[in-house]
Amino acid sequence: MKIPYFPGCTMKTTAKNFEMSAIASAKKIGIEFVEIPRWNCCGVVSSLTSDDLMKHLAPVRNFLRVQEMNKAEAVSENRLLTLCSMCYNTLSLTNNRMKENADELQKINDFMHREDENYAGSVDVVHFLSILDEWGFDKLKIENPLKNLKVASYYGCMLLRPKEVGIDDPEAPQIMEKLVTAMGAESVEWDAKSRCCGSYHTVKNIDLVKKLVSGIINDARENGAEAIITSCPLCAFNLDVRQKEMAVKNSDFQTMPIFYFTQLLGIALGLEKSDLGLEFNAINPNEILKKYEKIKGAK
Amino acid sequence: MAKKIKFTDKTTKFLEKIMDLSGEQVTLCEQCGTCSGGCPFVEEMDINPSQIMRLVMLGQEEVMESQTMWLCASCYTCTIRCPRKLDLSKVSEALRQVKLREAVDNIDIAEIDAAEAVKLPTIALVGNFRKFTG
Numbered sequence: 001m002k003i004p005y006f007p008g009c010t011m012k013t014t015a016k017n018f019e020m021s022a023i024a025s026a027k028k029i030g031i032e033f034v035e036i037p038r039w040n041c042c043g044v045v046s047s048l049t050s051d052d053l054m055k056h057l058a059p060v061r062n063f064l065r066v067q068e069m070n071k072a073e074a075v076s077e078n079r080l081l082t083l084c085s086m087c088y089n090t091l092s093l094t095n096n097r098m099k100e101n102a103d104e105l106q107k108i109n110d111f112m113h114r115e116d117e118n119y120a121g122s123v124d125v126v127h128f129l130s131i132l133d134e135w136g137f138d139k140l141k142i143e144n145p146l147k148n149l150k151v152a153s154y155y156g157c158m159l160l161r162p163k164e165v166g167i168d169d170p171e172a173p174q175i176m177e178k179l180v181t182a183m184g185a186e187s188v189e190w191d192a193k194s195r196c197c198g199s200y201h202t203v204k205n206i207d208l209v210k211k212l213v214s215g216i217i218n219d220a221r222e223n224g225a226e227a228i229i230t231s232c233p234l235c236a237f238n239l240d241v242r243q244k245e246m247a248v249k250n251s252d253f254q255t256m257p258i259f260y261f262t263q264l265l266g267i268a269l270g271l272e273k274s275d276l277g278l279e280f281n282a283i284n285p286n287e288i289l290k291k292y293e294k295i296k297g298a299k
Numbered sequence: 300m301a302k303k304i305k306f307t308d309k310t311t312k313f314l315e316k317i318m319d320l321s322g323e324q325v326t327l328c329e330q331c332g333t334c335s336g337g338c339p340f341v342e343e344m345d346i347n348p349s350q351i352m353r354l355v356m357l358g359q360e361e362v363m364e365s366q367t368m369w370l371c372a373s374c375y376t377c378t379i380r381c382p383r384k385l386d387l388s389k390v391s392e393a394l395r396q397v398k399l400r401e402a403v404d405n406i407d408i409a410e411i412d413a414a415e416a417v418k419l420p421t422i423a424l425v426g427n428f429r430k431f432t433g
């Protein structure tokens with residue numbers, strides 16, 4: 001499968017470890033991510049007013065690139081794959097709005113009159129987790145099962161809500177848990193898996209974010225988790241970096257490693273350690289990973 | 300203390316403006332409180348989400364002075380639970396936009412510590428600026 005891939009801004013900066021582990025895992029499975037040419041920021045948060053159409057232009061421009069890639073037969077998929085949960089949400093919401101609103105789509109196409117073609121509304125947005133689910137979690141060739149590792153799957157908001165774009169049941173999701181089990185690890189059930197981490201408030205209201213983050217970490221720990229997985233670079237930053245800051249201030253604070261789901265997947269698939277970017281994780285994950293000595297390239 | 304509310308052209312206009320901008324039929328709210336019950340930010344809010352709905356319904360512009368709309372992070376928890384299928388994230392967005400379109404930003408970008416900002420994920424900064432600046 002050759003699928004058009006939208007990285008988004010953060011995949012190239014603080015979430016490098018997400019991108020590298022995802023691309024390497026996908027390659028091992030037989031999925032090639034083809035980065036779309038001249039992609040632009042999706043806008044991060046969806047504009048929620050009834051007007052302000054201009055803010056939906058950025059996602060549409062990216063869909064046009066996918067359309068062109070298909071025309072040129074550079075890919076085998078008319079779906080646009082994303083890793084970042086926020087990009088996934090914002091691209092999906094705009095795409096739905098365009099598909100349901102011919103007038104608005106026309107206005108945007110008219111505005112982009114210097115493009116070679118109009119966006120026809122035919123592209124679909126898909127998250128890597130859904131692609132893995134479709135591929136079949138049970139078909140993954142697990143070379144290094146994460147035996148006895150207790151993992152809490154953290155969805156946050158953007159993968160699940162609103163319902164129209166959610167990749168699973170918004171109140172009782174199981175897609176990440178299925179992946180955890182397929183990797184040979186133990187999936188932990190917990191309450192906070194879809195509770196907001198504080199999102200972009202991390203810029204100016206760090207105390208609020210820390211309060212929400214400690215609630216999430218405590219809930220994971222109380223339910224027996226040793227690690228948390230996520231698919232959102234903003235959740236990851238809040239859970240990982242803000243958690244570390246709390247631990248530095250308070251020596252009693254017991255830290256919990258945070259992973260992108262693709263990092264654990266990479267270990268389970270037997271990838272080289274250099275493909276996983278574990279050195280970019282804020283809370284040191286090596287202690288908990290010691291058990292899995294088979295990680296290639298690990299000392 | 301009981302407050303006497305008078306309906307005037309001004310209250311009707313405010314209600315209509317928010318309903319227009321949000322696309323939500325705010326008057327359908329039955330004040331069940333489900334939104335406030337599940338909101339992860341409710342403890343920090345001076346007026347809780349269901350009260351905001353009531354005040355908007357009554358056209359009370361005092362909601363513009365509340366911090367609630369700025370705290371609402373569009374997490375969509377209330378959106379999926381409201382029995383009237385109302386989307387409060389859109390109502391918050393409409394309220395924010397009323398202020399932002401008067402060219403009144405809620406943050407001063409110059410105040411953000413540059414050394415801290417470079418460590419932040421790009422999506423944190425862009426998301427923040429989209430919600431707090433016009």
Ligand code: SF4
Nearest residue numbers: 328329331332334381
């Ligand atoms: S959940 Fe819906 S109906 Fe209930 S108070 Fe909130 S907005 Fe009103």
Ligand code: SF4
Nearest residue numbers: 338371372374375377
């Ligand atoms: S969308 Fe806003 S009001 Fe609703 S639960 Fe989330 S933060 Fe609270």
